Amino acid sequence: MTISSLKSVQANMAPIRTNISLPxxxxxxxxxxPGLEDFHVWFSLPFLVMYVVTILGNCIILLVIALEEALHAPMYFFLCMLAITDLAGSTTVLPKTLSIFWCDDKEIHIDVCLLQMFFIHSLSVMESTILVAMAFDRYIAICDPLRYNSVLTNSVIMKIGLxxxxxxxxxxxxxxxxxKILPFCGTNVIANTYCEHMGLVKLACSGLLVSKVYGLTVALSVVGLDSIFITLSYFRIxxxxxxxxxxxxxVKAFSTCRAHIAVILMGYIPALFSFLSHHINHNMAPYVHVIIGNLYILVPPTFNPIVYGMKTKEIQDRMFNLFHRMKGLS
Known part of the structure; x- marks a missing residue:
């Protein structure tokens, strides 16, 4: 790489600043x-593939569970909750991201930005809570099977969902x-593909401490408590x-937990890397933060239905039965 091309890359990676006439x-x-704007079209291809797989995979899971009465059980109701959360999370982020990549549609109103932020982070908390509920489901099924149907009734599952x-x-x-109440000045540029909490509050002139501390407290408490509950459940299992x-x-007992364990790892590992990239390594290039953040949002919804489809024999059997019936009708 020549010195001139190296300088060009460094210039592209420099923070973008936009002067604002009004606070x-x-x-x-x-x-x-940031820094890889020339490659947006190439990034859009894997993003689009993951979004299509997310929609198809989770919709198939929902359809199979809805149509097969044999799957109307607590374990699969929680799986439906996970699929709905994955669909909502991906749809909150991907359409705007692809419009940035394809149409250079970079503007977003503050209210839309805050709404997107709310859905991104609230759905992340919901997904983590669903994983706890699924661990509780496996705990009851394996450790206290005689009380399974009496503990996880439809009304209890509905209350858990609420x-x-x-x-x-x-x-x-x-x-x-x-x-919303932070004073913004100096720049209105968010170095990301979506409105993420830390990316937005960093643009504020003052009053950052309370927002940062609350955000960090929520993240640590949710992941910490949920990890403890899941670990204790599997310890007893x-x-x-x-x-x-x-x-x-x-072997049969452990096989019922394989898919759930795989989904837990896919959910928490990208989240851990995203958290560490924001709060520990401040020398990391901006585009690395953004790519890790997008993987945290996109990877679990893409692979969760694949994992459950491959690791859960009941879902596999019902899928084949459903496809054969649909083929027979055609």
């Missing part, structure tokens, strides 16, 4: 992937309210399974 602008600019929505909304709403006398029974 508290109503319009913000989403730059996309609690999931309430938890995400109540925790994240103050985050958006605090961001492992204890119970290891006590089983039959190796076949142990």
């Amino acid at each position: 508290n602008p109503s319009i913000f600019i989403l730059v996309g992937i 609690a999931i929505v309430a938890r995400g909304s109540v925790l994240v709403a103050p985050l958006c309210c605090l961001a 492992v204890q119970t399974v290891l006590r089983l006398s039959s190796s076949e029974a142990r």
Whole structure:
């Protein structure tokens, strides 16, 4: 690489600043992937593929569970909640991201920005809570199977669903309210493809401390508490399974947890990398932050239905039955 081309790349990666004549602008600019704007069209291809797979995969999961009465059980109701959350999360981010990549449509109104922020973070909290509920479901199914149907009744599942929505909304709403009252000056450029909390509040002139502390507290408390509950559930599950006398029974018990464990890892690992990239490594290039943040939002919804489709025999069987019936009707 020549010295002139190196300088050109460094210039492209420099922070973008826009002068604002009035404080508290109503319009913000989403730059996309800072420093890699020339490659936006190429980035749009994997993003589009992941979005299409997300829609098809999760819709198939929802359709199969809805049409097959044998799957009308707590485990699959929680899976439906996860699929709906994944669809909503991807749809909150991807259409605007693709419009930035394809049409250079970078402007976003502050109210739309805050609404997008609310859905992104509240859906993340909801997804984490759903993973806790699914761990509880596996705990009851394996550790106390005789009480499974009496504990996880339809009314209890409905209450859990309402609690999931309430938890995400109540925790994240103050985050958006605090961001709304911040005074913005100096720039209206957000170095990201979507309105993320830290990306927006960094543009404020003052009053950042309360918003940052609350956001960090919510993130740590949600991930921390949920991780503890999930770990304790699986600790008890492992204890119970290891006590089983039959190796076949142990394998069968563990097999019912494989998909859930894979989904937990896909959800928490990108979230951990995204968190660390924002709060620990401040020397990381801006485009790395943005790419990691997008993977955190896009990867779990893309692969969750694939994992459940491949790892859950009941869903596989019902999918084949449904496709054969549809083929017979055609």
